[in-house]
Amino acid sequence: MSHIAKKFKLTESEAMDSSMLICFKQGAEGRIFKTNYLGKEVLVKERFSKKYRHPDLDKVLTKERITSEIRGLMKCRTAGIRTPAVYAVNSVQNQIIMELVDGKTVKDVLLVLEQNMKHNNISTEEDNDYEMSVDEDSGDEEDAVDSSEVNGKIKNKQSSVPPTPVAPSVSEISLSNDDKTKAQTFLSNIIAYTGEINLSISSDRESNRGKDSEKSNQESGNLPTFQLSKDELFNLIKLLSLQIGQTLSTMHANNIIHGDLTTSNMIVDRNNCLVLIDFGLSVIKVSTEDKAVDLYVLKRAILSLHSIFSRNMFDWVLGAYRRENKKQAEAVLKTFAEVEMRGRKRCMVG
Amino acid sequence: MVIAIGFEGSANKLGIGIVDTKTNTILSNCRRTYVTPPGEGFLPRETAQHHKSKVLEVLKEALAEAKLSQDDIDVICYTKGPGMGGPLQVVAIVARTLALLWNKPIVGVNHCIGHIEMGRNVTKCENPTVLYVSGGNTQVIAYSRQRYRIFGETIDIAVGNCLDRFARVLKLSNDPSPGYNIEQMAKKGTKLMSIPYCVKGMDVSLSGILSYIESRAPGWLDQGECTPEDLCFSLQETVFAMLVETTERAMAHTGSNEVLIVGGVGCNLRLQEMMRLMCDERGATLYATDERYCIDNGAMIAVAGALEFETGQSTKLEDTFVTQRYRTDEVFISWRT
Ligand SMILES: Nc1ncnc2c1ncn2[C@@H]1O[C@H](COP(=O)(O)OP(=O)(O)O)[C@@H](O)[C@H]1O
Numbered sequence: 001m002s003h004i005a006k007k008f009k010l011t012e013s014e015a016m017d018s019s020m021l022i023c024f025k026q027g028a029e030g031r032i033f034k035t036n037y038l039g040k041e042v043l044v045k046e047r048f049s050k051k052y053r054h055p056d057l058d059k060v061l062t063k064e065r066i067t068s069e070i071r072g073l074m075k076c077r078t079a080g081i082r083t084p085a086v087y088a089v090n091s092v093q094n095q096i097i098m099e100l101v102d103g104k105t106v107k108d109v110l111l112v113l114e115q116n117m118k119h120n121n122i123s124t125e126e127d128n129d130y131e132m133s134v135d136e137d138s139g140d141e142e143d144a145v146d147s148s149e150v151n152g153k154i155k156n157k158q159s160s161v162p163p164t165p166v167a168p169s170v171s172e173i174s175l176s177n178d179d180k181t182k183a184q185t186f187l188s189n190i191i192a193y194t195g196e197i198n199l200s201i202s203s204d205r206e207s208n209r210g211k212d213s214e215k216s217n218q219e220s221g222n223l224p225t226f227q228l229s230k231d232e233l234f235n236l237i238k239l240l241s242l243q244i245g246q247t248l249s250t251m252h253a254n255n256i257i258h259g260d261l262t263t264s265n266m267i268v269d270r271n272n273c274l275v276l277i278d279f280g281l282s283v284i285k286v287s288t289e290d291k292a293v294d295l296y297v298l299k300r301a302i303l304s305l306h307s308i309f310s311r312n313m314f315d316w317v318l319g320a321y322r323r324e325n326k327k328q329a330e331a332v333l334k335t336f337a338e339v340e341m342r343g344r345k346r347c348m349v350g
Numbered sequence: 351m352v353i354a355i356g357f358e359g360s361a362n363k364l365g366i367g368i369v370d371t372k373t374n375t376i377l378s379n380c381r382r383t384y385v386t387p388p389g390e391g392f393l394p395r396e397t398a399q400h401h402k403s404k405v406l407e408v409l410k411e412a413l414a415e416a417k418l419s420q421d422d423i424d425v426i427c428y429t430k431g432p433g434m435g436g437p438l439q440v441v442a443i444v445a446r447t448l449a450l451l452w453n454k455p456i457v458g459v460n461h462c463i464g465h466i467e468m469g470r471n472v473t474k475c476e477n478p479t480v481l482y483v484s485g486g487n488t489q490v491i492a493y494s495r496q497r498y499r500i501f502g503e504t505i506d507i508a509v510g511n512c513l514d515r516f517a518r519v520l521k522l523s524n525d526p527s528p529g530y531n532i533e534q535m536a537k538k539g540t541k542l543m544s545i546p547y548c549v550k551g552m553d554v555s556l557s558g559i560l561s562y563i564e565s566r567a568p569g570w571l572d573q574g575e576c577t578p579e580d581l582c583f584s585l586q587e588t589v590f591a592m593l594v595e596t597t598e599r600a601m602a603h604t605g606s607n608e609v610l611i612v613g614g615v616g617c618n619l620r621l622q623e624m625m626r627l628m629c630d631e632r633g634a635t636l637y638a639t640d641e642r643y644c645i646d647n648g649a650m651i652a653v654a655g656a657l658e659f660e661t662g663q664s665t666k667l668e669d670t671f672v673t674q675r676y677r678t679d680e681v682f683i684s685w686r687t
Pocket residue numbers: 025026027028029030031032043045084098099100101102105264265267277278279280602
């Protein structure tokens with residue numbers, strides 16, 4: 001990502017060093033800057049107005065998300081989950097000034113691992129069973145589900161096969177203390193790597209692309225390579241999954257719904273500790289449905305971007321999630337199966 | 351390098367198109383739409399009947415327009431799914447019969463892949479984040495490792511379905527399509543009504559919006575709180591903002607800087623405009639097509655089928671069935687690196 005130096009003004013009342021702000025990430029919702037605040041290097045997340053949205057809608061959403069983000073970050077802290085400390089809020093410019101976490105996103109860690117797998121010629125069998133539809137009811141005459149969906153009538157519904165939710169597969173993580181220590185060391189090494197990581201999916205595989213691909217090929221050429229065996233690699237993924245599962249279980253036990261669980265929104269810090277970020281879509285809610293959707297969103301994020309690991313990784317996350325809090329997990333996973341089934345049973349005409 | 355004919359009939363459009371991959375041209379792309387009266391959706395039985403009564407006429411037209419005879423065709427492609435069982439079957443039977451009659455290889459095509467490959471072909475974009483929006487699908491897709499992977503999608507109903515059912519509340523005409531008429535009315539709307547906005551990560555939820563509007567709209571209109579035009583405007587502004595937001599989130603997640611919009615809802619110019627504004631802000635590029643390619647058509651099935659055929663694959667006759675549910679990420683993409 002190119003570093004764009006950008007000067008911008010802050011309100012007088014802000015005790016903030018209005019030096020050059022460095023935009024170092026353009027996220028989905030806002031721009032992320034690094035700056036100095038009371039002598040500390042901090043991160044500024046600014047939600048600028050989105051021109052594509054109607055101004056009224058934009059105002060409402062921006063305010064809502066800043067409020068949600070601060071509430072989510074604070075609530076998690078209280079619950080013992082590591083999140084960046086919030087230092088200040090600038091409601092004029094819609095900025096949150098928060099702790100800059102020194103670490104790497106789980107996404108980047110996984111992309112480094114994927115790169116290393118290719119480098120060391122390790123393969124997985126993941127793609128053979130990639131998320132197939134469970135039920136293949138090939139077109140028998142009238143399709144009642146479709147007609148009812150398309151027409152908003154429910155009357156034919158009973159003639160269709162009753163949908164049956166399939167319980168998600170959950171894998172217990174077994175990781176000996178020895179392996180765990182080893183994985184911790186590998187993880188520290190990856191986190192400590194300070195070069196730029198800028199991998200975008202598949203860009204390194206497109207052969208006939210222009211400058212972009214050359215650039216990213218070069219960058220991936222700069223990636224640290226580690227001599228990891230397949231077992232060591234999977235132990236590292238187990239270690240990450242364990243932390244993710246535990247953290248999410250605690251978060252849900254405190255009725256915090258993150259709303260945007262992806263590997264981009266989790267950072268591993270210098271102490272190998274998992275830090276959750278990006279709470280703009282979070283809500284506080286005692287709702288099994290919302291917790292299940294939270295996990296569903298994460299599953300999809302892992303499946304799509306990290307397909308190479310998806311066969312095991314999400315199952316391990318669920319394993320850790322269940323081990324941490326059996327009672328909660330049983331209810332949430334039951335609903336999870338229903339949420340997933342809705343996706344599969346959806347009418348797909350057109 | 352082949353000449354491929356594509357048969358599409360998974361919903362209320364029947365399309366037959368012929369493409370030449372050597373010159374990369376669409377030789378013909380003929381279509382008939384089954385239009386229902388205002389307030390009514392299309393049912394599988396009647397839609398299948400419509401396709402059955404029109405398919406031979408459209409076939410003749412497609413061959414005549416392309417100035418080709420059956421001998422010039424190298425491969426027959428048809429929509430295997432997803433879609434409505436009856437209409438899919440009518441078209442598959444025709445394709446299968448012709449394959450036997452003309453003694454040509456046949457390729458079953460995933461409808462969604464057809465949309466994506468047609469979009470890539472027409473716009474010449476390389477590796478876009480794809481927003482696929484139609485009557486039955488709402489997905490944010492990106493390619494990686496031999497699959498079109500689904501990053502985000504609706505967790506309940508599709509956006510086209512939401513628009514169509516809303517059009518029925520207002521008793522809008524289905525000619526040429528409910529979505530088109532909503533778009534025209536929305537241009538005259540000014541007041542933004544507050545309706546739920548529901549985004550979950552890269553996924554969206556639309557059923558809550560629909561039921562909210564279905565229950566409130568009659569009251570609002572009776573009391574003169576807003577006009578039908580305002581309702582169309584509000585629905586579009588809200589729902590499209592959700593789609594653009596989730597697309598942007600997927601782009602941030604994958605580091606992509608191209609967006610391609612495909613599917614029937616994709617020809618909505620307001621959606622394209624909003625997406626373009628988002629892209630401009632990120633330094634990304636938008637690729638979109640018009641109704642000739644966005645709306646279900648036969649050429650898109652020919653384009654995708656030809657890609658598969660050119661890698662040396664075709665579908666065995668006993669496997670040329672149809673399937674109502676057929677996810678985008680089930681298809682192994684052999685033709686991309
Ligand atoms: N407190 C932080 N410390 C370090 N990096 C951060 C922090 N907050 C965000 N980032 C980085 O910036 C990216 C975007 O931030 P995020 O809060 O997720 O915004 P968005 O809503 O735009 O996704 C993250 O994926 C992460 O890499």
